Amino acid sequence: MSAGEVGRNTSQERNTSQERNTSQERSTSDEPWPVRVVSQKVGAWIARLGWVWVDGQVAQISRRPGASTVFLTLRDPSADLSLTVTTNRDVLDSGAPELREGARVVLHAKPEFYAARGTLSLRADEIRQVGLGELLARLEKLKKLLAAEGLFDRARKRRLPFLPGRVGLITGRASAAERDVLTNARRRWPAVEFRTVNVAVQGPSAVPDIVGALKVLDADPTVEVIVIARGGGGLEDLLPFSDEALCRAVFACRTPVVSAIGHETDAPLLDYVADVRASTPTDAAKRIVPDLTEEVRLIGQARARLERAVRHFVDREQHRVDLLRSRPVLARPQVMVEQRAVEVTALHDRAGRCLEHRLGAAADELRHTLARLRALSPAATLDRGYAIVQRGDGHVVRAAAEVAKGDPLRVRLAEGELTATVDG
Amino acid sequence: MTEATENEQLSYEQARAELASVVERLEAGGTSLEESLALWERGEQLAGVCQRWLDGARARIDAARQRPPD
Numbered sequence: 001m002s003a004g005e006v007g008r009n010t011s012q013e014r015n016t017s018q019e020r021n022t023s024q025e026r027s028t029s030d031e032p033w034p035v036r037v038v039s040q041k042v043g044a045w046i047a048r049l050g051w052v053w054v055d056g057q058v059a060q061i062s063r064r065p066g067a068s069t070v071f072l073t074l075r076d077p078s079a080d081l082s083l084t085v086t087t088n089r090d091v092l093d094s095g096a097p098e099l100r101e102g103a104r105v106v107l108h109a110k111p112e113f114y115a116a117r118g119t120l121s122l123r124a125d126e127i128r129q130v131g132l133g134e135l136l137a138r139l140e141k142l143k144k145l146l147a148a149e150g151l152f153d154r155a156r157k158r159r160l161p162f163l164p165g166r167v168g169l170i171t172g173r174a175s176a177a178e179r180d181v182l183t184n185a186r187r188r189w190p191a192v193e194f195r196t197v198n199v200a201v202q203g204p205s206a207v208p209d210i211v212g213a214l215k216v217l218d219a220d221p222t223v224e225v226i227v228i229a230r231g232g233g234g235l236e237d238l239l240p241f242s243d244e245a246l247c248r249a250v251f252a253c254r255t256p257v258v259s260a261i262g263h264e265t266d267a268p269l270l271d272y273v274a275d276v277r278a279s280t281p282t283d284a285a286k287r288i289v290p291d292l293t294e295e296v297r298l299i300g301q302a303r304a305r306l307e308r309a310v311r312h313f314v315d316r317e318q319h320r321v322d323l324l325r326s327r328p329v330l331a332r333p334q335v336m337v338e339q340r341a342v343e344v345t346a347l348h349d350r351a352g353r354c355l356e357h358r359l360g361a362a363a364d365e366l367r368h369t370l371a372r373l374r375a376l377s378p379a380a381t382l383d384r385g386y387a388i389v390q391r392g393d394g395h396v397v398r399a400a401a402e403v404a405k406g407d408p409l410r411v412r413l414a415e416g417e418l419t420a421t422v423d424g
Numbered sequence: 425m426t427e428a429t430e431n432e433q434l435s436y437e438q439a440r441a442e443l444a445s446v447v448e449r450l451e452a453g454g455t456s457l458e459e460s461l462a463l464w465e466r467g468e469q470l471a472g473v474c475q476r477w478l479d480g481a482r483a484r485i486d487a488a489r490q491r492p493p494d
Contacts, residue, residue: 307485314481317436321474324443329450330471333464340457 036115043113046120051110054122055130056083058103059204063089074105074122078245080208085109087124096129102203102236104130132235139242143269146244151251152272158256160276160287164224166193167288168217168255170210173198177229177281181260184285192289195223201230206240211249218253225256225288228270229281232262241268250274260284382414434470436477443470 027033033041059082060073070092072085085107096105109122130138146152167185171178178196185192197216199209210228217223228250230241240246241261250257250273259274260281271277278284325331378388389397390410397403409420434442446467450460 307489310481310485314478314485317440317474318478321440321443321471321478324440324447325471327447327451329447330464330467333461336457336460336464 039113039115039118042118043115046111046113049111051108053106053108054083055104055106057204058099058101058105061099061101063092072124074107075204077104077204077239078207078243080205084119084121085124086112086121087127091125092127095127099127099129104135104236104239106130135235135239139269142242142244143272146247146269146273151247156251157275160256160258161224163189163290164192164288166195166220166222166224168220168223168226169194169196169229170199170213170217170226171196171229171281172201172231175201175229175231177201177231177260180281181227181229181285184282185289188285188291189289190292195220202233202237202240207243207246210240210246214249214253214257218255223255225258226253227258227260227278227281227284227288228274229260229284230262231281232266238262238266238268241270243269246270247273258284258287379414382412385414388412434473436474439470439473439477443467443474446470 054074056074057077058072059075060071062071064070068089070087070089072087073082074085075082087107087109092099095107096103099105106128107122107124108126109124112121112123113119114121150156169178169181171181178198182194182196185194195217197213199213200206201210214226214228217226228241230238238261241259247269250259250270256275258276258278259268259270260278260283261268261270262280264279276287278287328335382388388411390412391397391403392408392410395402397409403409403422405422405424407422409422411418411420446463449455450463450467455463
């Protein structure tokens with residue numbers, strides 16, 4: 001039975017069913033198919049794929065001495081999937097004589113169903129080991145593809161936390177890379193906490209291992225940054241770190257990822273897709289935690305500057321206030337009063353002088369008036385010997401007829417007075 | 425003592441600005457004795473407010489320095 005016949009639809013097959021030695025087209029519980037029929041049908045379906053070119057990684061190879069058939073386990077480099085490949089020793093020797101586990105191969109094969117065991121394998125008639133040049137060309141192509149998709153975009157990079165609560169570390173067990181990251185990070189920040197997941201960092205299981213570890217660490221909320229570290233190695237050893245599935249897994253991480261692969265000169269695609277690229281595992285330690293000593297020094301410096309600045313400010317203000325307070329109007333308030341006291345004294349003096357002047361003038365006037373008064377008095381006439389005679393009633397006697405005999409008279413002289421009586 | 429309370433509430437900058445204007449007015453002259461005295465008293469008060477602010481600031485700086493770093 002050919003693959004073509006199996007491909008026909010059921011109604012057509014029913015018409016020809018009588019011609020075949022196998023019985024029914026449909027199996028039922030009353031009329032089940034024997035194993036050989038099922039096996040035959042499965043074999044036919046599998047054969048329909050025909051010849052294909054397959055790209056894969058050799059996970060295992062067994063060349064049994066003396067046997068002409070060689071078995072390979074061909075693995076997908078990005079996923080945990082594999083197929084068995086059988087081939088002739090001659091095919092292997094002509095196409096890939098040096099083939100080892102871990103190598104990338106392209107092979108021309110046809111799937112075959114081994115009916116005796118019910119197993120599936122690829123029968124290869126040509127095997128080519130993928131050379132360095134071609135690997136590089138493929139990487140370059142993948143790099144362009146990922147770049148075009150935006151996996152390397154600077155804008156998509158996440159910032160690392162200043163001080164991560166916990167650091168996820170994906171690295172080989174007991175590797176130099178692990179030690180470098182742990183030692184250097186602890187030297188810088190002794191309290192740093194790690195959650196380390198040890199994985200295969202080369203070989204066929206590297207990519208699935210690392211992707212699995214990424215998922216575990218990304219799901220851990222206490223992990224605030226993830227470091228993928230591996231020491232240096234040949235281009236082929238570092239291939240897992242340029243794997244497309246790994247790159248996509250890193251891109252999908254919510255936690256920032258630091259790549260620390262190999263040496264300064266190594267640049268696997270992981271370096272481009274990671275949020276931070278560290279040149280070495282030691283460099284990664286510097287990127288993920290701050291240096292305690294340096295931070296303490298910076299804080300000390302900042303405090304000193306802060307204090308200088310604030311003291312300077314207070315001192316400057318003190319100077320301004322001192323200047324204001326030292327201005328004479330504030331510093332010598334008594335001036336305010338003294339000035340006015342001087343004015344008052346001056347006025348008082350003026351008032352005094354003014355009064356004196358007036359008093360003097362009044363005294364002079366009095367003297368003059370007195371002199372005039374004196375000039376008018378009869379005293380001067382009396383001095384010359386004249387006398388004034390007055391009657392008892394005070395009347396000044398100017399004629400003899402004004403008096404009678406016996407009248408008393410007062411005679412006023414220049415010096416004193418005397419009394420007299422009229423006798424005729 | 426409403427005035428004193430009012431003074432305590434003045435910020436340093438307010439007190440200093442007012443002090444400067446008091447000094448200017450006193451220096452310009454032309455005020456009555458009573459006004460001058462009142463201005464001078466105000467000036468003294470304001471200078472006191474400024475000084476208290478500055479002393480307080482220094483005390484706070486010194487206190488902060490004495491405190492052991494956390």
